[in-house]
Amino acid sequence: xxxxxxxxxxxxxxxxxxxxxxxxxxxxxxxxxxxxxxxxxxxxxxxxxxxxxxxxxxxxxxxxxxxxxxxxxxxxxxxxxxxxxxxxxxxxxxxxxxxxxxxxxxxxxxxxxxxxxxxxxxxxxxxxxxxxxxxxxxxxxxxxxxxxxxxxxxxxxxx
Amino acid sequence: xxxxxxxxxxxxxxxxxxxxxxxxxxxxxxxxxxxxxxxxxxxxxxxxxxxxxxxxxxxxxxxxxxxxxxxxxxxxxxxxxxxxxxxxxxxxxxxxxxxxxxxxxxxxxxxxxxxxxxxxxxxxxxxxxxxxxxxxxxxxxxxxxxxxxxxxxxxxxxx
Numbered sequence: 617x618x619x620x621x622x623x624x625x626x627x628x629x630x631x632x633x634x635x636x637x638x639x640x641x642x643x644x645x646x647x648x649x650x651x652x653x654x655x656x657x658x659x660x661x662x663x664x665x666x667x668x669x670x671x672x673x674x675x676x677x678x679x680x681x682x683x684x685x686x687x688x689x690x691x692x693x694x695x696x697x698x699x700x701x702x703x704x705x706x707x708x709x710x711x712x713x714x715x716x717x718x719x720x721x722x723x724x725x726x727x728x729x730x731x732x733x734x735x736x737x738x739x740x741x742x743x744x745x746x747x748x749x750x751x752x753x754x755x756x757x758x759x760x761x762x763x764x765x766x767x768x769x770x771x772x773x774x775x
Numbered sequence: 776x777x778x779x780x781x782x783x784x785x786x787x788x789x790x791x792x793x794x795x796x797x798x799x800x801x802x803x804x805x806x807x808x809x810x811x812x813x814x815x816x817x818x819x820x821x822x823x824x825x826x827x828x829x830x831x832x833x834x835x836x837x838x839x840x841x842x843x844x845x846x847x848x849x850x851x852x853x854x855x856x857x858x859x860x861x862x863x864x865x866x867x868x869x870x871x872x873x874x875x876x877x878x879x880x881x882x883x884x885x886x887x888x889x890x891x892x893x894x895x896x897x898x899x900x901x902x903x904x905x906x907x908x909x910x911x912x913x914x915x916x917x918x919x920x921x922x923x924x925x926x927x928x929x930x931x932x933x934x
Binding site for chain 2: 621622627673696705707709710713714715716717718720721722723725742744745
């Protein structure tokens with residue numbers, strides 16, 4: 617697998633699963649806005665906007681809509697590392713162009729590796745402290761990211 | 776000049792000057808710890824420790840000592856972009872490995888371009904808000920970074 621960081625169970629949340637779609641299609645679902653909006657938020661939440669500028673320092677911005685139809689403040693951040701088909705790192709601690717963000721929460725890393733005809737999928741969310749990690753867990757990280765991954769697989773199979 | 780970002784005068788501080796040492800030597804003064812400690816902090820302050828792991832996500836850590844001999848808490852952060860001899864970007868908003876930092880303050884960008892036998896030197900400090908920018912200005916950005924640059928030139932000429 618592409619260089620996998622040491623994770624810290626007190627600060628990080630990890631989702632790891634083997635999914636039955638090729639890693640090239642998982643990559644497309646993560647990096648093409650028209651596909652990402654279809655799976656990124658667990659239903660009945662929706663992602664109603666997505667901007668992707670796929671280069672270090674480039675923008676990754678999404679807007680989520682609640683089941684009641686209320687749009688949340690945009691999640692704005694930037695990419696840090698892009699290794700096509702293998703490794704995607706971004707953070708909301710920095711805005712596009714690397715300016716420190718007013719409300720940093722996490723850095724996320726998606727690692728993809730071919731496994732049989734499918735993909736070993738590892739998603740890591742890194743937080744500044746145990747409180748932020750706990751808050752993310754309480755928000756439903758495992759269930760939410762897992763359900764979103766199910767949706768990703770459905771979308772990726774149609775690509 | 777290597778890609779220069781749009782700066783925002785309300786959020787950024789900029790030092791630009793032409794110095795009479797080649798850009799390769801300015802680069803060495805910025806990226807080799809044994810040289811950096813000699814110029815990084817305006818005298819009578821000192822830099823008494825420096826760790827450089829020159830890759831995206833790698834550590835850039837310094838410790839400053841006050842004129843009274845008191846060591847400050849370490850400044851810890853990571854590199855974001857490294858374009859040898861030309862462009863160095865790091866932030867203290869992310870710790871090494873990109874984990875969000877507890878106390879983010881700025882992202883810094885050093886841009887170097889050959890000019891005659893010397894170097895056009897541009898240092899940009901980007902802040903999250905106008906308050907942080909003002910605090911940095913009040914801490915003596917222009918004088919401090921300018922004096923450190925004078926020291927850098929002295930060190931670089933000996934390389």
